[in-house]
Amino acid sequence: MDGPSLPLNARRVLTTNLVVNTLHMFVNGTAILALFHYRATTLVRVIKTRETPLLPYLIVIFSEIVLTFLWVLHQAYKWRPVKLEVYPERLPEDEKLPPVDVFVCTADPSKEPSLGVMNTVISAMALDYPPDKLAVYLHDDGGSYVTLNAIREAWKFARFWAPFRRKYELKFPCPEAYFSSEESAHEKFIGSSEFAAEKKIIEKKYAEFQEALQKNSVNASASVSRDHPPVIEVMTDENGDSNLKEMPLLVYVAREKRPGHPHHFKGGALNVLLRVSAVLSNAPYFMVLDCDMYCNDPSSVRQAMCFYLDPKVSPQIAWVQFPQKFRNLSEHDIYGGSLHHLYRIRQGLDGLRGPQIYGCNFVMTREAIYGTGKIEKEIDLDQLKKSFGSSNEFIKTIYKNYKPLLPEDRKPSAALQKELQLLASCTYDNGTQWGEEVGYRYFSVVEDCITSLTLHCKGWISVFLNPARPCFLGASPTNLNDMLVQQTRWSFGLMQIGLSRFNPLIYGPLRMSTLYSMCYAYLILECLYTLPFYGLAIIPPICLLYGIPLYPKVSDPYFIAFAFVFLSPRLKHVQEVVSFGDSFRTILYELRVWMMKSGACYFFALMNAFLQKLGLHEANFSLTSKVVDDEQARRYEQGIYDFQVSPLLLAPLCSLYILNFATLILGIPRIFHNGDQFFAQAFLSFFGVIVNYHLLEGMFLRKDNGRIAPSVTLLSVAISAIILCCGSLLLMY
DSSP states (O other), rough: OOOOOOOSSSEEEEEHHHHHHHHHHHHHHHHHHHHHHHHOOOOHHHHHHSSOOOOHHHHHHHHHHHHHHHHHHHHHSSOOOOOEEEGGGGGGGGGGGEEEEEEEEETTTTOOOOOHHHHHHHHHHHHSSSSGEEEEEEETOOOOOHHHHHHHHHHOOOOHHHHHHHTOOOOOOSSHHHHHHOOOOOOGGGGGGHHHHHHHHHHHHHHHHHHHHHHHHTTTGGGSSSOOOEEEEOOOOOOOOOOOGSOOEEEEEOOOOTTTTOOOOOHHHHHHHHHHHHHHHHOEEEEETTOOEEEESSTTTHHHHHHHHHHTTTTEEEEEOOOOOOOOOOOOOTTTTTTTTHHHTTTGGGGOOOOOOOOOEEEHHHHHHTTTBBBOOOOOOOHHHHHOOOOHHHHTBBBBTOOOOTTOOOOOOOHHHHHHHHHTTTTTTTTTBBBBBOOOOSSHHHHHHHHHHHHTTTTTTEOOOOSSSSSSOOOOOHHHHHHHHHHHHHHHHHHHHHTSSTOOOSTTTTTOOOHHHHHHHHHGGGGHHHHHHHHHHHHHHHHHHHOOOOOOOOTTTTHHHHHHHHHHHHHHHHHHHTTOOOTTTHHHHHHHHHHEEEEEEEIHHHHHHHHHHTOOOOOOOOOOOOOOOHHHHHHHTTOOOOOOOOOHHHHHHHHHHHHHHHHHTTTHHOOOOOOOHHHHHHHHHHHHHHHHHHHHHIIOOOSSSSSOOOOHHHHHHHHHHHHHHHHHGGGGG
């Protein structure tokens, strides 16, 4: 009799982090209580005696309340940190593995070069997974002939590459990554003359592939259309004499787009892919990749299956989320592109109900996203059409016994083509609940989070799998402008949720645990950091200049509480960075990024979210360019900030820096005369000036093209002067 099978996955509590987190919560929480006791008693005295102006004092207290509120929410992430491990070698044989669909989206070949996009597509086709159980769909939101021709070329090359990778067990499923590395093949093939000969053939084929894409990409921007019919093309061999079962299914999809019809950006594209793939392959699981996020570990899908094929947890798991990791990071990582600050806290989510959807790099079940499960018995067809639309064929895919209509030669019949055209039309959603109660709520930052929230509230869980070898690698922004624009877009989307009925503090507590509601709330309300950031970057330095004390004297016992509340998070940050394996300079870089986000991204995100709520702002979407600027890339590698940034984003940061620098210099006599009383205010300005030295350097010391433009510096000086002049108004209240 066989013994019990070995587990496919394991969960390990990070005990050291748990102890440190608990101790930090208790000690820092006690210091915060002491801080607010001082504020309460002092506020009563100020109101009675009017010994200092009330308004600046209230602004500082409000800033401290917001910081404390966000700190409390943040502690939920640290309640039970765990690490997950998987054992894909214990999976059953290939015949028992379930089918998987892979979705890749692109929109503009001039911003997302075809070579990178097609490497992502080819890497998905070359995964270590049964090819007859793998289907790859590329959605082209621009309806570009450049992208269509490129995927045809990719199919031709993949016919050679995918079998070659599988035969020689290459570690890189992505051809570009393979030819850029020193990898040869699995050690058992080293020295094989057959391998050497085949590798030369593949290298030649790849060079021809690159050349074909380069010729095809001329005038790529002109090929993008915002008004075009749906196009669905299944890649196949015209002569029909090859064994297609040895190759994954590859499909090009461009949904219909018409002026005046909302298309919901990437989300609308992926909802179309859900419908189109349902009638072509209908895999029970689907994986979503960004077009620049190629597969780096061929076992990625197998790793996800370690949860879906575990009968103990699989009925509850909606998605398996992999981290976003990047191939183009500098050792300096001055723009925080590694996102390690996110992954450090995400370890705590697996101790609760799992992570939110990140928008890519996840494997999900259709059952979870449809919200219905597989229908066992007949129900009213009209009722299903209200949810799933008018396609009878699409509705049939919900049933367990559905068989896709695509024939073995992968040439859709006229009837199937007609059905695909309907499913990819721009009006299919009209009058249905698709995208509201069914489907993936548009796959934007907003809807990713809402979808995660609603699925978790319905009892589904998710897992965050962060293996040693990155499963996927993409391109991170390597200049300040792209980073700030991207972070502003994400923060704006999340704040939209904070102002909606899906605010986790309202929607979550009755549907999920308090701790998990706090995790969602912190994620969504993080841009509130801009309020205390501006409050503490403006009020204390102005009050220093005018001689208004806001903090206890150094000799006051309460000063210890304030000093501890300031230092404790800094030391906790050091502990987290070091325990995660990052360098000490990461501490400075992450602090700078947080300040830049708080001063620029969060400010405009919060403002735009409120304006949209009032109907004064319309949401829009802009691509982060994947085209590399050589000069900017060189600066990034050297750890030099590139300040070729929109003045709208840069001026607030520079203005606050000049304000604090100026008040610190002008306040030196007061500090020497009465340092015991004004030390805390002076130290806050000094800390900001030192941490953000790169802004001083960019404004006044650098002469290269990446410096801060003189016009932005002059504008910032003017804004700082206005703030200083208006500071006298604080004395009136």
